[in-house]
Amino acid sequence: MGEIRTPMFEHTELFVRGVGEGTDVVQKEMYTFTDKGGRSMTLRPEMTAGVARAFIEHNLGQQTLPQRFYYIGPNFRYEKPAGGRQRQFHQFGAELYGSAEPAADAEMISLAYEFLKGAGLGNATLSINSLGGPECRAKANAALLEFLKNSYDQLCPVCQERSAKNPMRALDCKEKSCQAILADAPSPIDFLGEECKKHFDDLKTILDAMKIPYTIDPKLVRGLDYYTRTVFEFIDPGSGLAVCGGGRYDGLIEEVGGSSTPAVGFAMGLERIIQMLEQEGQPPQANETDIFVGSMGPEGYIKSQALANSLRKAGIRAISDLAKRGVKAQIRYADKIGARFSVIIGDSEIQSNQASIKEMKTGAKEDVGLDSLGEYLIGKIKA
Numbered sequence: 001m002g003e004i005r006t007p008m009f010e011h012t013e014l015f016v017r018g019v020g021e022g023t024d025v026v027q028k029e030m031y032t033f034t035d036k037g038g039r040s041m042t043l044r045p046e047m048t049a050g051v052a053r054a055f056i057e058h059n060l061g062q063q064t065l066p067q068r069f070y071y072i073g074p075n076f077r078y079e080k081p082a083g084g085r086q087r088q089f090h091q092f093g094a095e096l097y098g099s100a101e102p103a104a105d106a107e108m109i110s111l112a113y114e115f116l117k118g119a120g121l122g123n124a125t126l127s128i129n130s131l132g133g134p135e136c137r138a139k140a141n142a143a144l145l146e147f148l149k150n151s152y153d154q155l156c157p158v159c160q161e162r163s164a165k166n167p168m169r170a171l172d173c174k175e176k177s178c179q180a181i182l183a184d185a186p187s188p189i190d191f192l193g194e195e196c197k198k199h200f201d202d203l204k205t206i207l208d209a210m211k212i213p214y215t216i217d218p219k220l221v222r223g224l225d226y227y228t229r230t231v232f233e234f235i236d237p238g239s240g241l242a243v244c245g246g247g248r249y250d251g252l253i254e255e256v257g258g259s260s261t262p263a264v265g266f267a268m269g270l271e272r273i274i275q276m277l278e279q280e281g282q283p284p285q286a287n288e289t290d291i292f293v294g295s296m297g298p299e300g301y302i303k304s305q306a307l308a309n310s311l312r313k314a315g316i317r318a319i320s321d322l323a324k325r326g327v328k329a330q331i332r333y334a335d336k337i338g339a340r341f342s343v344i345i346g347d348s349e350i351q352s353n354q355a356s357i358k359e360m361k362t363g364a365k366e367d368v369g370l371d372s373l374g375e376y377l378i379g380k381i382k383a
Contacts, residue, residue, distance in 0.1 A: 001068040001094065006050035008074065012040040018049030018256050020225025023169075029077040043076035046224070047267060048249065049256065051095055056258035065098025072270075086271055093246070095265030097253070102203035105230045105248060105264050106210060112244050112266045113212050116234055120277055124234040124243055126213065129220040130200040131168070131188045131227055134251075140191040141167045151181045171219045187218035199229055226252045230264065236276045243276055244268035290317040290381045292334035296327060296346030304345045307374055314378045335360060341381070343373070 012032050019025050031043040044050055051069060054060075060067050072092045079087065094111055096104050109126065116124050131137055144167035152160060155170070159178050162169040171182060192200065207214055214232075222231045222245060231247035246266025253261040291311065295304035301324070308320035319337060321330050327344055334342040342358045349355045355373055357366045357380075368376050 001070055004051055004054060004069040004071050005073070006044065006047065006054055006071070008076075009041045009043050010050055010053065012042040014049050014053055014256060015042055015045060018052060018226055018252055019046065020166075023223060023225055025077065025224065029079050031076050031078055045075055045077045047071050047073065047075065047091055047093055048095065048224075048226070048252070048265060052252050052256050052258070052263070055097055055253060055261070056256065060097070061253070061259060061261055066104065067097045068094070069097075070094040085269075090270040091267045092270060093265060093267030095263060097261055097263045099264075100250060100262035102199050102230070103206055104262075105203050106206040106212075108246060108264050108266055109207065109232055110210055110212060112234060112246065112268065115268075116244060116273075119273060120280070121234075121236065121243060121273065124236055125215065126232060126234055127217040127220050128203070128207075128214050128230065128232045129187075129189060129217050130192055130196060130229050131221060131231055131247075132192045132196040133228055136191050136193050136196050137168065137188065137228075140186065140188040143186040143191065144168060144170065147185050154181055166225065168221050169223070171221045172223055182219070185219075188221065189216070189218050196229055203230060222247055226255065232266070234268075238279060239276070241272065241276075243272055288317065289319050289334075289337045289339040291319075291341040291343065291377060292330070292337065292339040293318055293320045294325075294327065294330035294334070294342060294344040295321055296344065299350055300344075300346040303350065303370075307343075307345070310374050311377060314374075316378060316381050331358075341377070343377075345370070 012030070015030060016026055025045050030045050033041055035041050051071065055067070070093065072090065074088055074090050076088050079085065094108060096108055113126065116122065132140065145163060148155065148159070148163040148167055148170060152163065154177065155163065156173065156175045156178050159170045159173050159175070168188060170178070171185065173179065173182065220231055220233060226249040227247045228250045229248045232245065233242045234244040235241070236243050244266055246264070248262070248264040250262040252263060253259065293304045293308040293311070295301040304320050308318040311318035319339070321333070325333065330344065331342060339360055342360060343355050345355055349370065353370045354367050355370055357368055357377070358364070
């Protein structure tokens with residue numbers, strides 16, 4: 001899996017065609033402007049459409065399939081700022097192009113599952129559903145439209161609009177009055193054809209074999225039009241908010257101008273993950289510093305810089321004093337940056353050819369000869 005980077009703005013048409021003209025993202029949330037050439041451009045509101053465009057432009061479909069990518073970067077949506085949600089936000093995600101197999105869906109779900117566990121959100125619950133293919137969706141939309149007609153006047157204005165353009169999106173409404181009405185609404189999963197049903201059943205079997213727990217949410221549809229068949233979300237049980245979402249989008253490459261290519265992936269908002277961690281008392285840890293190399297006097301200053309440089313070359317996260325602080329201030333600084341160890345090199349250390357390594361958490365000290373100090377620290381830190 002390799003990193004893929006896309007521009008922070010693209011032609012507006014890409015998002016209209018890829019994300020869906022009737023989605024809230026396109027209708028209400030995009031930052032769109034006209035450039036000096038008179039072209040309509042949009043700050044990316046999500047990453048997948050841009051990845052699909054790059055996949056086509058660079059002929060990645062001609063390479064060995066499936067192709068796997070990951071990305072991380074800022075996105076922009078004009079929506080009301082709230083906890084874990086900003087108008088500029090950052091997403092991490094992964095995508096797989098070139099396999100229609102349910103095993104590909106399971107691979108992406110398992111990757112998201114393990115990532116969230118590693119980040120400290122192992123209690124996030126997985127919900128899955130299937131929207132089916134085009135024929136299944138057409139039947140589901142027709143049934144939903146008929147259902148919504150009977151309660152049209154009781155629906156919120158947004159759902160009234162959705163019922164005409166994309167009835168399935170009404171299932172995603174968060175208004176309590178609409179949720180009560182839609183509790184008995186037909187679900188896309190009720191209209192799966194034989195092939196789509198087998199795909200979903202096989203996915204469940206693979207997830208069971210992987211020992212990844214899940215629940216089926218018949219009302220889960222996601223908010224973007226490109227999804228087909230599998231959709232999934234990881235929900236934080238405390239807040240009820242989604243921390244990760246994704247699914248299959250087999251028609252996206254073709255929709256934005258390429259050859260038909262099945263695809264599946266997910267994305268997660270990093271600000272929301274940080275918010276969830278903080279609420280659970282698990283603030284994300286800063287990058288740990290292995291060792292702080294301090295100094296006293298001109299000769300010690302030079303030797304400390306050389307030592308820190310040699311340690312960094314060996315893959316040790318070493319930081320040296322660049323402000324010529326006093327010794328006590330240097331030790332306080334080492335503590336603030338989370339250094340595991342510290343060492344101070346001054347005139348007395350140079351004369352005795354020994355330096356004292358301090359373990360910051362315990363305060364334990366160990367004297368080591370200057371000639372072997374670098375080699376000793378590399379072995380100690382990497383042990």
